[in-house]
Amino acid sequence: MDRPQPLTGEHLALDLLNTRPDGFDVFTDAASTAAWLATEADRLPQPPGPLSSADLGALRAVREIVLAVLVPAARGDKPPRQHLASLTRAQQDAPAYGQLGWDGTRVTVTDRRDGPYMTRLLATLAAAAGELLSGDALGKVRMCEGPDCTLMFIPANPRRRWCSPAVCGNRVRVARYYNRHKLPS
Numbered sequence: 001m002d003r004p005q006p007l008t009g010e011h012l013a014l015d016l017l018n019t020r021p022d023g024f025d026v027f028t029d030a031a032s033t034a035a036w037l038a039t040e041a042d043r044l045p046q047p048p049g050p051l052s053s054a055d056l057g058a059l060r061a062v063r064e065i066v067l068a069v070l071v072p073a074a075r076g077d078k079p080p081r082q083h084l085a086s087l088t089r090a091q092q093d094a095p096a097y098g099q100l101g102w103d104g105t106r107v108t109v110t111d112r113r114d115g116p117y118m119t120r121l122l123a124t125l126a127a128a129a130g131e132l133l134s135g136d137a138l139g140k141v142r143m144c145e146g147p148d149c150t151l152m153f154i155p156a157n158p159r160r161r162w163c164s165p166a167v168c169g170n171r172v173r174v175a176r177y178y179n180r181h182k183l184p185s
Helices: 012-017 030-039 053-075 081-093 117-134 136-140 165-181
Strands: 096-102 107-113
Touching: 012 053, 012 117, 030 053, 053 081, 053 117, 053 136, 081 117, 107 117, 117 136
Parallel strands: none
Antiparallel strands: 096 107
16 A cells, blocks of 8 residues: 655645654654655755664654644644744754855855754754744645645645645545435435
């Protein structure tokens, strides 16, 4: 049986939260975690080698902290102070700076972080969470309306109701069709 795939292409903080599709946790093994990191290669530093079980635990922990802050913040409630402090500490462990370069016609700035790989990764994820939590997009975050789906997204279209029209949207439409056309008992 194929493993469910996480929803990607959303805000980086939501992509992090969406690493538990259909009850499967992407961060339970190094291979699925590496695959997720590869899909996020344009936004996240890539691992220099295999990830350890401690690395996977750290990713799960930061994901839980982001979720514990996002849910109340999205409702307009105060998030737990200790979780906000944890996200701040993660960013402080690998502060961001702009590395200046030249592309042949103009000066470029590339965001960089120094330190060990996991420190940089967690700092980048914490910064993405801070960006989402403090921006206008927070009020637009939606939970998928698909049955038993826990994925979140920011709809480009205000009528969007599902994480994926092809997956959850289709499940809902099939269930509605079945309920309208089922034979009487």
